[in-house]
Amino acid sequence: MAMTPLQASAQEADTYRQLKLFGEVFERVRADFVEEVSDQELIEAAVRGMLNHLDPHSGYLDPDSFREMRTQTRGEFGGLGIEVTMENGVVKVVSPIDDTPAYRAGVEAGDFITHIDGEQVMGLTLSEAVDRMRGPVDSPITVTIRRGEQEPFDLEIVRDIIKVQSVRSRVEGNIGYLRVTSFSEQTTPGLEEAVAEIEAELGDDLQGYVLDLRNNPGGLLEQAISVTDLFLDRGEIVSTRGRHDEDSQRWNATAGDDIEGLPMVVLINSGSASASEIVAGALQDHRRAIVMGTTSFGKGSVQTVIPLGAEGAMRLTTARYYTPSGRSIQAMGIEPDILVEQATVTTPEQQRQRREADLRRHLDGEEAPETPAAPEDEEAVPEVILPEPEADGDEEAAEIIEDYQLARALDLLRGLALFNGRIVN
Structure with a gap:
């Protein structure tokens, strides 16, 4: 429903009041905060807060982060090799990328990173946490992982250039x-x-x-x-x-x-x-x-x-x-x-x-x-009834245990081949 001119005018006046509030807070922080803070830092922090408040996936990308994002979409970037988001003030791993330092170190989807080189993640933005996980190639970093009900533990990971073979x-x-x-x-x-x-x-x-x-x-x-x-x-x-x-x-x-x-x-x-x-x-x-x-x-x-x-x-x-x-x-x-x-x-x-x-x-x-x-x-x-996977010898059984989901997928396709009358060697 369209607003009447009176409603539109009232909404515009309220918006100006809120912007005035922002200006007052900005000037007071700028003048009285215990340490000097640049105008750029304050404005970027305000923009980050506005976007981060909307949903978990909106956010501000500073020039370095924007360049990094464009590099990632081309399939090559520097870092640990994890896709992350922020949840309850700490970094959450959405998934490790195959054959990267984080993957080889044992980082798993759903892990929470609570500390980076001994410093708490709580209080950092996602961009700040990601910046701290970046660093020179071959340099080590220690992350503290919280996984399920386990006690938190440390993992040392050596940074590398991540070339993603997708x-x-x-x-x-x-x-x-x-x-x-x-x-x-x-x-x-x-x-x-x-x-x-x-x-x-x-x-x-x-x-x-x-x-x-x-x-x-x-x-x-x-x-x-x-x-x-x-x-x-x-x-x-x-x-x-x-x-x-x-x-x-x-x-x-x-x-x-x-x-x-x-x-x-x-x-x-x-x-x-x-x-x-x-x-x-x-x-x-x-x-x-x-x-x-x-x-x-x-x-x-x-x-x-x-x-x-x-x-x-x-x-x-x-x-x-x-x-x-x-x-x-x-x-x-x-x-x-x-x-x-x-x-x-x-x-x-x-x-x-x-x-x-x-x-x-x-x-x-x-x-x-x-x-x-x-x-x-x-x-x-x-509808196909899946047969129980059979293994010839301990080695094949171990492979099925290692990736049970893939084993069942292969069984299903073999079952479909039989159902469709295909020859199975």
Whole structure:
């Protein structure tokens, strides 16, 4: 409903009163704070506070952080190799990046970093904490980790240049395994190359693919769309809805399926966020793939990076993502078609994993439609009873225990191959 001129005038007057309050506080701090603080520091702190108050993903990027962000999207950056957010005043690890110093040191998704080189993280902004974790290549850093109900412990990590190979692949019997660790500018070309190599190796014996998106924190929206388009022949991939109707956008698949309709299993877990959830949600809604694992993180919001003066930028949440059936990902995540927890050698007491819905000031989610719309002229995924995995010898059994979710995904694809009458060697 449009405001009357009187209401608009009253709102404008209230805004000026609030800006006057800001000016008064600014001048008093500038004049009377126990130590001298520059105008730039005060204004940047005010901007950070305003944006950080909105939701966990909006924020201010100073020139150094903005340059770092642009470097990350190109797939190469310096640091420890972790995707982080801020929660309850400390740094929370969304996921470690494969084959990076943090990953090799044993950092896990859901860990909290409470101290950096012995200094408390509490009281720092996320940008300040990230700055302290940066440093010269080959220099050590000690982070204090709080994990579940365990006593806090220290990890020493040696900083390195992080060159992210966003796509890894291999052959598992007659099945192609595709691991996507992030969505950078290198992802779609890397995935196309991996598919071509697997097809060349297996030829007509190829039975299907596992697309592994576990602990993938996301990345570029355009890459999530192009990756999904590799496996869809038609239909909507994702839509975004902002505050205003004119801000809504939809992206659709183009003709052509790079793997020619072969069965797919997509693996997700609580570390699969944002772009990963777009891919999993679209392939699930179109019945193009079976999603397996545990519920994803639930980051279904769109951040727009807006350059500001002096080479800085602001990251502002401007819209929500929706899957083709109209489901909101925000604070809900993608529920797998087949729930498979990751197995370990021991059976510890299960700890609840933190997700987007647990973050302070997270955007509310929206109820999903009662019945997700299935694309026309597509068959439903046949129900397959998974056989128990069999292992020949201790070595194979150990591998299955090490990655139980992948083992079950491979079993499912082999079962589908049998169901479809394919020859299994």
